[in-house]
Amino acid sequence: MTYQRVIEPPRGLEFNLRELVHERELLGFLTWRNVQVRYKQSLAGPGWAIFQPLLGMLIFTIVFGRYADLPNDGIEYPVFYFTAFVIWTYVASSLTTASGSIAENASLVSKVYFPRIFLPLAAGLAGVVDLAIGALVGIPLYLAYGVDLDPRMLLAVGPVLIAVFATCGAGMFLGALNAKYHDVRFIVPFLVQAGLFASPVAFSSSIVPDHLHTLYGLNPFAGAIEGFRWCMTGEGAATLSMVGVSAASALVILFLGAVYFQRTDASLADVV
Amino acid sequence: MSPVAAIEVAGLTKRYRLGELQQGTQLMSDAIAGAARRLARRERRPPRDPWFNALEDVSFTIAAGEAVGIVGANGAGKTTLLKLISRITRPSAGQIRINGRVGSLLEVGTGFHPELTGRENVFLNGSMLGMRRREIAEKFDEIVDFAGVERFLDTPVKRYSSGMYIRLAFAVAAHLEPEILLIDEVLAVGDVAFQRKCLGKMSDVAGAGRTVLFVSHNLGAVQQLTERAILIEGGRLAMDGPTRDVLARYMESLSDRAGAATSLAGARRPQPSLGRDVELVHAELVDHSGGVFEADKPIRFDLGVRANVAVPGFRLSFTVHSYEGQAVGNAFSAPLPGLAEGEAATFRLTVEDLPLAPGRYYLAVAAGTGDNLTGTREFDIVSDILDFEVAAARAADGTLAYWTAGWGPIRIAPPHVERV
Numbered sequence: 001m002t003y004q005r006v007i008e009p010p011r012g013l014e015f016n017l018r019e020l021v022h023e024r025e026l027l028g029f030l031t032w033r034n035v036q037v038r039y040k041q042s043l044a045g046p047g048w049a050i051f052q053p054l055l056g057m058l059i060f061t062i063v064f065g066r067y068a069d070l071p072n073d074g075i076e077y078p079v080f081y082f083t084a085f086v087i088w089t090y091v092a093s094s095l096t097t098a099s100g101s102i103a104e105n106a107s108l109v110s111k112v113y114f115p116r117i118f119l120p121l122a123a124g125l126a127g128v129v130d131l132a133i134g135a136l137v138g139i140p141l142y143l144a145y146g147v148d149l150d151p152r153m154l155l156a157v158g159p160v161l162i163a164v165f166a167t168c169g170a171g172m173f174l175g176a177l178n179a180k181y182h183d184v185r186f187i188v189p190f191l192v193q194a195g196l197f198a199s200p201v202a203f204s205s206s207i208v209p210d211h212l213h214t215l216y217g218l219n220p221f222a223g224a225i226e227g228f229r230w231c232m233t234g235e236g237a238a239t240l241s242m243v244g245v246s247a248a249s250a251l252v253i254l255f256l257g258a259v260y261f262q263r264t265d266a267s268l269a270d271v272v
Numbered sequence: 273m274s275p276v277a278a279i280e281v282a283g284l285t286k287r288y289r290l291g292e293l294q295q296g297t298q299l300m301s302d303a304i305a306g307a308a309r310r311l312a313r314r315e316r317r318p319p320r321d322p323w324f325n326a327l328e329d330v331s332f333t334i335a336a337g338e339a340v341g342i343v344g345a346n347g348a349g350k351t352t353l354l355k356l357i358s359r360i361t362r363p364s365a366g367q368i369r370i371n372g373r374v375g376s377l378l379e380v381g382t383g384f385h386p387e388l389t390g391r392e393n394v395f396l397n398g399s400m401l402g403m404r405r406r407e408i409a410e411k412f413d414e415i416v417d418f419a420g421v422e423r424f425l426d427t428p429v430k431r432y433s434s435g436m437y438i439r440l441a442f443a444v445a446a447h448l449e450p451e452i453l454l455i456d457e458v459l460a461v462g463d464v465a466f467q468r469k470c471l472g473k474m475s476d477v478a479g480a481g482r483t484v485l486f487v488s489h490n491l492g493a494v495q496q497l498t499e500r501a502i503l504i505e506g507g508r509l510a511m512d513g514p515t516r517d518v519l520a521r522y523m524e525s526l527s528d529r530a531g532a533a534t535s536l537a538g539a540r541r542p543q544p545s546l547g548r549d550v551e552l553v554h555a556e557l558v559d560h561s562g563g564v565f566e567a568d569k570p571i572r573f574d575l576g577v578r579a580n581v582a583v584p585g586f587r588l589s590f591t592v593h594s595y596e597g598q599a600v601g602n603a604f605s606a607p608l609p610g611l612a613e614g615e616a617a618t619f620r621l622t623v624e625d626l627p628l629a630p631g632r633y634y635l636a637v638a639a640g641t642g643d644n645l646t647g648t649r650e651f652d653i654v655s656d657i658l659d660f661e662v663a664a665a666r667a668a669d670g671t672l673a674y675w676t677a678g679w680g681p682i683r684i685a686p687p688h689v690e691r692v
Contacts, residue, residue: 007356009362029399033388110360111360112401181298182299
């Protein structure tokens with residue numbers, strides 16, 4: 001007998017980490033599928049990965065840098081906005097994809113068994129490819145504005161992980177919710193919009209009063225963006241305590257998202 | 273045959289809230305509005321929908337290497353049973369014990385992504401069905417060869433013909449080499465040559481000591497492939513025994529059931545903006561045994577209409593669809609006399625000589641004027657109604673005539689053949 005399996009009614013929380021590890025290849029395939037599908041039949045292909053942060057950077061540099069003259073912590077505006085948009089483009093697009101991942105794959109979910117948690121996770125992971133391309137393409141931009149290459153830049157993996165964890169966590173929650181209530185996908189764009197202005201994309205978190213600065217890290221994207229800015233430029237409003245709070249916050253969101261997803265998982269095929 | 277059980281099902285129950293099944297899509301805005309309303313009215317608990325048992329206390333054991341057919345009317349719970357065994361959904365009570373890898377063919381090809389190429393989909397789909405990357409790579413040539421799509425491997429599957437698509441999907445699933453194979457209506461796909469291949473593959477699977485669970489409306493195929501069958505009625509296990517006996521009991525039970533008139537108020541109207549000068553109100557099958565017509569017997573149904581404005585005359589028409597959704601044929605009635613405003617009337621339509629093959633069908637009906645010669649103007653169209661089944665003809669010894677879905681939905685009369 002190769003193995004025996006017992007199928008029973010769902011009972012509370014049951015994380016089957018062994019199964020997820022065993023099926024990891026599928027997560028790879030699903031991630032790779034998301035990447036492929038995004039670039040196939042698109043005019044610019046992987047160009048989108050840099051086009052979006054570049055465009056965001058241009059608009060914000062002109063609107064907020066030129067005219068509103070928001071504080072930039074001594075970082076040139078193009079670099080200041082580009083670093084933020086590399087992270088935020090990832091968050092916005094991955095969160096949107098992850099939220100729709102269960103409903104869009106309804107035929108899959110209701111016809112074949114596999115760990116469904118892979119669907120929002122694959123959306124969150126596929127976006128990392130864009131993020132990496134964006135971060136690399138940004139290097140000439142940094143050089144042009146007088147930022148030197150530095151081993152410190154490799155630390156950017158940390159802030160990126162914060163963004164990935166928080167996005168995957170929120171994506172799992174919204175993905176499961178959207179499977180049951182199909183109008184959740186209409187709310188997601190508003191959430192993303194609100195998140196853009198709740199996170200230090202257009203501004204520096206140095207405008208937050210000092211005694212609230214660490215607390216601001218509860219928004220994991222605040223720590224992710226400021227941390228990424230610091231890794232790329234060595235300047236900015238990032239503090240270790242704020243980034244630390246963001247990391248903790250991201251892990252909590254990831255955990256809660258996974259818990260919510262798992263609780264609805266058993267009935268996904270029935271409601272989707 | 274090994275004495276070890278491949279599948280042990282004990283006290284299996286699956287409950288749904290009725291609302292979950294009926295509404296389909298729920299909106300969060302409705303849920304929030306409902307909660308707010310209850311809060312405002314100080315109601316304590318939301319009125320919950322009643323439970324509905326899709327499966328109730330089902331128990332059976334299937335030995336390793338056995339091929340078992342599962343039969344029952346629409347909605348009896350057959351597919352729910354397979355979905356539970358394949359873990360797509362979880363039981364409400366009871367337990368399933370499984371020994372061995374389960375492969376399911378519940379509508380093959382659902383894991384394919386249209387933008388990806390055939391090659392990419394083989395890997396993605398194989399992985400989804402539980403194969404390792406190495407395993408897929410080893411069997412890749414065999415899979416492609418079986419499906420016969422070598423030349424199109426690097427073409428996105430959205431450019432495939434539906435036949436190629438299904439063949440590739442089935443090939444992946446068939447090469448999973450599971451110890452336990454679940455099959456639901458898979459014979460309804462592909463052309464004849466490919467179906468033979470599939471049947472062959474399935475007999476191989478059964479012959480190789482693997483366990484096969486086979487759900488189909490094609491009773492002929494069930495009889496061919498299995499020696500034991502399980503009959504499910506209303507979510508309960510009604511009979512478990514030799515296939516021939518179970519099929520006989522199933523056919524009997526079908527003729528006991530009576531059909532009921534259906535109101536068309538909530539039926540699907542593909543063109544809801546039509547004026548409904550004459551509105552289709554209810555529909556009912558006549559002279560049938562539980563939605564089953566015997567092959568070669570006339571098909572009868574009643575259509576109730578109401579004129580919302582006075583009409584000088586109209587006609588009824590209908591289209592027969594196979595259960596896969598393909599239109600099989602269409603007919604227009606002769607012109608019918610006019611109706612006064614508010615007048616209701618019921619018409620009985622009898623169709624003789626409709627050489628439908630065994631299988632499941634449904635109708636779309638319309639009230640309007642004109643026909644295929646003059647051009648049509650419709651008052652009302654209702655689709656997806658009057659499900660019925662055409663039963664296979666039975667020989668004197670009770671054997672069912674065989675008809676494979678690949679032969680199509682029409683039984684063409686034997687041709688006149690002469691040597692020239």
